[in-house]
Each structure stands twice: as C-alpha cells, then as structure tokens.
Amino acid sequence: MRIYIKAGSEISGGTQMLLEKLSNASGVSGNEKEIRQIIKDEITPLVDEVSTDSMGNLFAIKKGGDNSLRVMLSAHMDEVGLFVDFIENGGIVRFKKIGGIDDRVLLSKKVLIGENKTPGVIGLKPVHLKGGNSGVTGSDDLYIDVGATGKDDKLAKVGDTVIFATKFVQSGDILRGKAFDDRAGCGVLIELLRGSYPFTLCGVFTVQEELGLRGAKIAGYNVNPDFAFALEGTTAGDTPTEKDVSPSTNMGKGPAITFMDRSVISNQRLLDLLVDTAKKENIPFQFKRTITGGTDSGAIHLQRGGIPSITVAVPVRYIHSPVGLMNKNDFDNAVKLMEKSLQRVPELA
Amino acid sequence: MELKELLKELTDAHGVSGYEYPAGEVFIKQAKPFSDEVKIDKLGNAIAIKKGQQTGDKRYKILLAGHLDEIGLMVTKIEDGGFIRITNIGGIDISILPGQAVTVMGKEQLKGVIGAKPPHLQEPGESGNIIQMDDLYVDTGRTKEELADIVEIGTLVRIESEFTELSNGCFSAMAMDDRAGVVVLVETLRRLTERKHDWDVYAIATAQEEVSGLGATTTAYEIQPDIAIAIDVTFGDGPGIPERRSNPLGKGVTIGLGPNFHPKITQKLKDVASENEITHQIEVDPYPGGTDAYSLQVSRAGIPTGLVSIPLRNMHSTVETLKLDDVKRCAELLCVFISKLDQKFQEELKCF
Numbered sequence: 001m002r003i004y005i006k007a008g009s010e011i012s013g014g015t016q017m018l019l020e021k022l023s024n025a026s027g028v029s030g031n032e033k034e035i036r037q038i039i040k041d042e043i044t045p046l047v048d049e050v051s052t053d054s055m056g057n058l059f060a061i062k063k064g065g066d067n068s069l070r071v072m073l074s075a076h077m078d079e080v081g082l083f084v085d086f087i088e089n090g091g092i093v094r095f096k097k098i099g100g101i102d103d104r105v106l107l108s109k110k111v112l113i114g115e116n117k118t119p120g121v122i123g124l125k126p127v128h129l130k131g132g133n134s135g136v137t138g139s140d141d142l143y144i145d146v147g148a149t150g151k152d153d154k155l156a157k158v159g160d161t162v163i164f165a166t167k168f169v170q171s172g173d174i175l176r177g178k179a180f181d182d183r184a185g186c187g188v189l190i191e192l193l194r195g196s197y198p199f200t201l202c203g204v205f206t207v208q209e210e211l212g213l214r215g216a217k218i219a220g221y222n223v224n225p226d227f228a229f230a231l232e233g234t235t236a237g238d239t240p241t242e243k244d245v246s247p248s249t250n251m252g253k254g255p256a257i258t259f260m261d262r263s264v265i266s267n268q269r270l271l272d273l274l275v276d277t278a279k280k281e282n283i284p285f286q287f288k289r290t291i292t293g294g295t296d297s298g299a300i301h302l303q304r305g306g307i308p309s310i311t312v313a314v315p316v317r318y319i320h321s322p323v324g325l326m327n328k329n330d331f332d333n334a335v336k337l338m339e340k341s342l343q344r345v346p347e348l349a
Numbered sequence: 350m351e352l353k354e355l356l357k358e359l360t361d362a363h364g365v366s367g368y369e370y371p372a373g374e375v376f377i378k379q380a381k382p383f384s385d386e387v388k389i390d391k392l393g394n395a396i397a398i399k400k401g402q403q404t405g406d407k408r409y410k411i412l413l414a415g416h417l418d419e420i421g422l423m424v425t426k427i428e429d430g431g432f433i434r435i436t437n438i439g440g441i442d443i444s445i446l447p448g449q450a451v452t453v454m455g456k457e458q459l460k461g462v463i464g465a466k467p468p469h470l471q472e473p474g475e476s477g478n479i480i481q482m483d484d485l486y487v488d489t490g491r492t493k494e495e496l497a498d499i500v501e502i503g504t505l506v507r508i509e510s511e512f513t514e515l516s517n518g519c520f521s522a523m524a525m526d527d528r529a530g531v532v533v534l535v536e537t538l539r540r541l542t543e544r545k546h547d548w549d550v551y552a553i554a555t556a557q558e559e560v561s562g563l564g565a566t567t568t569a570y571e572i573q574p575d576i577a578i579a580i581d582v583t584f585g586d587g588p589g590i591p592e593r594r595s596n597p598l599g600k601g602v603t604i605g606l607g608p609n610f611h612p613k614i615t616q617k618l619k620d621v622a623s624e625n626e627i628t629h630q631i632e633v634d635p636y637p638g639g640t641d642a643y644s645l646q647v648s649r650a651g652i653p654t655g656l657v658s659i660p661l662r663n664m665h666s667t668v669e670t671l672k673l674d675d676v677k678r679c680a681e682l683l684c685v686f687i688s689k690l691d692q693k694f695q696e697e698l699k700c701f
Binding site for chain 2: 102108120122123125127130136146147148165166174251317319320321327
C-alpha cells in the first residue's frame with residue numbers, strides 16, 4: 001500500500017503532474033471524452049475492472065476482503081464551460097453557458113473550442129466606445145473570436161464545447177488552475193484507487209454533475225453500494241466580503257466534510273466515521289459551513305432503498321471561474337482522511 | 350527573427366506606464382542590428398537612430414513614435430488574510446478583471462488570481478452589478494505575513510495573457526496596444542537597411558502614452574524632427590462596433606485624416622500606399638488626441654505630423670487581437686514613405 005505523505009511536506013511529483021493533467025483536460029458536462037480517457041489510462045493498471053455506462057460514467061472496481069460489502073466513491077469529471085450554439089456570418093461564434101458561470105468572469109478570457117482546441121478569445125467592445133455606465137454584458141451578447149472570416153467548420157461548429165484556456169501552475173503550496181471542481185475530487189479518487197481495502201470498492205467518475213447530478217443518479221442505481229462518498233472540490237468562501245458572514249470553507253484548513261447541503265443530509269454514521277478518523281489520525285479537517293449547492297451524494301442517496309452517503313471536498317477558491325486556487329496540503333489530507341476512513345468502513349456494516 | 354516572434358517577445362515583456370524599462374530593453378535588442386545608435390533615456394523612452402545617406406549641412410530628421418507602455422494594475426493595500434487591493438494605471442476596463450490570472454511582480458513573482466465569488470455564494474441579483482475597483486482584489490493564496498517581505502504598496506500586478514495564434518494570421522495578447530506599433534518600428538528599420546533613404550530616422554518607443562503622452566512630448570522637444578509619424582492601434586471591427594467607427598482587420602494599415610495630422614503628410618501616405626499597392630484604409634479622426642500624434646504636432650514651433658495605425662479588436666483588454674498582415678503593411682508603407690522624403694517635400698509643408 002502506498003504511504004501518504006504528512007500534511008505540510010512536499011507533494012509528490014507524481015500527484016502534482018496528475019493534478020496538472022486533470023486540471024488542463026477538457027470535459028464540459030455532456031462531453032467528458034478527453035478527461036475520461038485520461039482517467040481511464042491512469043486507473044486501468046490500478047483496479048480489477050474498468051467499464052462505462054450509457055451516459056459515459058466511468059467505473060473502476062477494486063475487489064478486496066469482504067465481497068458482500070460495497071463502497072462507492074464518486075467524483076465528477078465534468079466541468080462548467082460553454083457550448084457553441086450559433087455561428088454568425090463572418091465567423092463570430094456565439095455560445096450558451098453550461099453550468100453555473102457568472103457572466104462577469106467571461107469577458108476578455110482565452111478559450112479553446114471543440115476537439116481541435118481551436119484558440120479563441122471572448123471579445124468585447126473597447127472601453128473607449130462603451131459610453132457611460134453600460135452595466136454587465138450578458139452571455140447572450142458575448143462572442144468568441146477565433147480569427148475566422150466565415151463559417152469554417154474546421155475552426156468551430158455548432159455543438160462544440162468550449163473550455164477556458166487556463167494552464168495549471170504551482171507556486172509553493174498553492175495550486176492554480178481551472179476545473180478544480182471537481183478534478184480535485186478525481187485526483188483524490190485516483191490516489192485512493194492505489195490502495196487496497198477490506199471490501200469491494202467501486203470508484204465512479206461521473207458525468208453531468210454540473211447539469212443536475214445526472215450521471216451520479218444512474219451510477220448510484222447501478223452500483224447499489226452499501227455506503228457512498230462523494231469527493232469534491234468545494235467553495236472556499238474565505239475571501240473578502242462586505243458583510244461578516246462565516247466562510248463556507250477555508251483554504252488550507254483541511255478537507256471539508258459536508259453534514260448537509262441543498263441536495264442531501266449526510267449519513268450520520270459516515271459523518272461520525274470521518275470525524276472520528278480525522279481526530280484519531282490527527283488529520284486536519286473542517287465542516288462545510290454553508291448549505292448551498294449540491295453534489296453527487298444528493299443523487300446517490302436516493303437510489304433504490306436509499307444509500308448512506310456523504311461528501312468530502314477539497315476547498316477551492318473561485319470555482320466555476322476560469323481560474324481557481326487550492327492548497328496542496330488540503331488535497332493530501334483529503335486523500336489521507338479518505339484512505340484511513342475507508343479502512344474502517346467494515347465497522348459500520 | 351520572424352515578425353511574429355518579435356511581437357511575441359515584445360508583448361511578453363512587462364512595461365506598465367512609468368515602468369517601461371523591461372519592454373524598452375527588448376526593443377533595443379531587436380532594433381540594434383538595424384541601427385547606428387540605440388539608447389534608453391532618463392524617462393524610459395527607448396531610442397534607435399538610423400542615419401540616412403544625406404550629405405548636406407542640415408540633417409533632415411523624421412521621428413517615428415510607437416508607444417512602449419501598457420495599461421496595468423498596482424497594489425494599494427495588503428489586507429488581513431493576504432488579500433491585495435489594487436488600482437489601475439491607464440484606462441483599464443474593470444469589467445474584464447474578475448477571474449483573471451495575474452502575476453504580482455514583487456521581489457519574487459507570485460502567481461495569483463483576481464477573485465470572483467462563485468455563483469453558489471452570491472446574493473440574488475448580485476451578478477447583475479459590475480464589480481467596482483474598490484471591491485476587487487488579488488489573491489495569491491498567501492497570508493499577510495507571508496507577503497510581507499515580497500509585496501508592498503506600489504508593487505505592479507500584471508494580468509497574464511499568453512501570446513496566442515488564432516486562425517487566419519490573427520494573434521491575441523495583452524499589450525498589443527502598442528507593442529504592435531513598436532514592432533513596426535523594428536520592422537521599418539530592418540526594411541530600410543535594404544533601401545536607400547536620405548533622412549535620418551529616429552525610431553522611438555515612447556514612455557507613458559497611456560497616461561500623459563510624456564514620451565512623445567519630451568523626445569520631440571529633444572530631437573526637433575522635421576516630420577513626425579505616430580504609430581498606434583485603432584478600433585477593429587466586431588459585433589456591436591458601429592461600422593463607421595471600425596477598421597476591419599486584414600483590410601490594411603489605416604492612415605489618419607483630421608486636424609491632428611498635416612494634410613500633406615496624410616496625402617503622401619495615401620499616395621505612397623496606392624502607388625505601391627499597399628492595402629490601406631482611411632481613419633477619420635475629428636478630434637486631436639488618443640495617440641502620440643497629439644503631443645508631437647505642437648512640440649516647439651510645431652511639427653508636421655501623421656498617424657498610421659493597425660486595426661485592433663478588444664482594445665484595452667487582455668485579448669487585444671490583430672492581423673499580422675496589417676503590421677507588415679504598416680512597416681512597408683513607412684519604409685517606402687521614408688525613402689521618398691526630400692528637401693522639397695519638407696519645404697512644401699509650410700505652404701498652405
């Protein structure tokens with residue numbers, strides 16, 4: 001079994017490269033092809049069985065110990081992005097948003113379109129020509145410029161998905177990149193698949209989480225586990241605000257455990273297991289203190305006769321924008337907390 | 350080096366108004382092989398001089414000005430929690446700032462982002478308001494204590510925007526305004542090594558155009574040229590841009606027409622472009638201002654001034670986009686124009 005590094009020590013080169021690959025990959029909800037292939041290549045040597053279903057969820061089965069006990073770990077592969085819905089004469093590319101993106105982060109960003117990753121820019125009227133207080137430009141009035149002079153299918157076509165052209169960088173403990181929601185969770189799950197467990201582990205890399213937890217719904221039904229954990233990159237709200245509201249999570253203070261959100265009330269036994277393990281093993285952790293948003297647990301816990309589920313997340317600042325920040329120690333501790341807790345799941349059965 | 354590599358090198362260099370030195374050094378390096386003399390003056394103007402073949406007592410001079418500076422951001426305060434408050438240098442559009450990747454240019458270069466609250470944590474209706482400069486901040490993920498020895502008030506912040514090749518010879522980067530003009534200076538000097546010209550050419554990458562026009566004002570005073578041409582960028586075409594205010598990308602270099610420009614210089618630029626089949630368009634500019642031509646025209650007893658520009662989309666953003674062909678045409682036009690300058694033309698400029 002792989003021994004995990006202590007919080008605060010250097011992240012392993014392998015993990016950093018993995019996170020870089022995951023963050024840079026494209027996988028807008030509904031078009032998770034590239035990220036799925038990357039994860040598939042990564043996990044195939046680690047598990048007993050790899051398969052996909054009708055929506056493109058990726059399953060990894062790892063057998064061990066008690067094969068009557070099944071634990072599901074899910075992390076969603078998809079990311080928020082854009083979807084080409086119209087190309088104007090002159091080659092101006094119009095788009096719709098996929099997932100919750102604030103219109104205000106779109107202006108003046110570089111993007112990559114479609115499978116060929118055609119570079120484009122989200123253009124805008126120069127400030128000189130805008131006139132006074134012109135307000136927020138809605139995404140329907142925004143466009144992507146690829147340098148096209150006409151409707152050139154090779155450059156962009158209706159139905160192409162678009163990602164932000166943000167490249168992963170590490171600067172000390174701080175990792176910067178796009179789509180940490182939920183490539184952070186994917187990274188944690190891949191790391192966990194390297195371990196061995198006293199039960200059948202079913203890792204699921206889900207699709208279409210950002211469109212309403214849709215992949216997790218059928219995956220939860222299919223896997224029909226005894227327990228489920230969703231692994232996430234969650235909002236770190238520890239940033240300046242006018243009002244004094246307590247932050248959702250703090251970056252750098254350990255993995256966040258969800259006790260409740262809009263989609264689920266976490267299973268009490270799993271919650272106790274995680275907290276108890278974190279305390280025993282001296283792993284820093286925090287509770288997610290806002291109850292907004294939903295994760296795959298929300299879909300999974302409703303399947304069949306009900307599946308005890310919980311979410312563990314790496315705090316990420318600025319999710320759903322072109323570029324986020326996360327702390328590598330939080331990532332390492334999320335892996336460690338899950339690793340140690342999973343060993344104890346049989347106690348609950 | 351090919352033109353696009355020169356442009357990449359120039360746009361990669363940092364040079365916010367008042368802090369142009371790094372970009373100036375790149376210009377000096379690029380221009381040196383084609384010049385008789387290069388220097389950076391005390392205000393940060395980068396100057397390359399190429400002597401013409403004239404032999405008379407009076408040496409005629411033409412000044413070319415492409416501005417070196419770019420708009421940017423500066424640290425005003427470091428708050429508890431390590432959040433860095435910022436202000437703008439030059440006319441930046443604040444609506445483009447949320448969600449940008451930035452580098453804080455402290456004693457150590459720190460990667461950061463301009464924070465944007467995720468939709469999950471917003472109040473209803475919040476996304477309908479533009480986030481004002483006072484509410485924006487840079488986040489490096491570091492605490493105030495960790496930043497103490499690296500960042501201070503006045504540290505510059507650069508928005509990261511990699512030089513990107515789009516399709517059909519279009520390129521996008523931060524600071525195309527006006528490094529595109531600076532690359533025209535280099536390319537013009539290079540082309541002049543292959544062509545006879547009588548006049549001395551003073552190619553100046555000017556400082557602080559975006560804030561005061563300082564560079565053009567002071568260098569024109571110092572050099573006292575007989576003619577000056579400013580090289581800048583102008584509004585390209587795009588959705589929402591009125592046709593009469595836009596100059597389509599790929600339709601050629603624009604020649605400025607209006608009270609800021611000497612009519613005979615405008616005419617000669619047009620004639621040279623037509624005779625040499627250089628694709629060009631006319632930019633009508635009824636008010637003086639917005640380029641180095643503003644200061645050049647009224648330096649000392651007055652300098653006959655012209656303006657050539659490169660059409661640019663998304664001006665003053667991080668995705669300023671142009672077509673390289675237009676840059677080439679601009680250099681070609683200037684090169685032929687300069688080779689045709691003579692005493693007769695200079696004397697006619699005072700005859701109306």
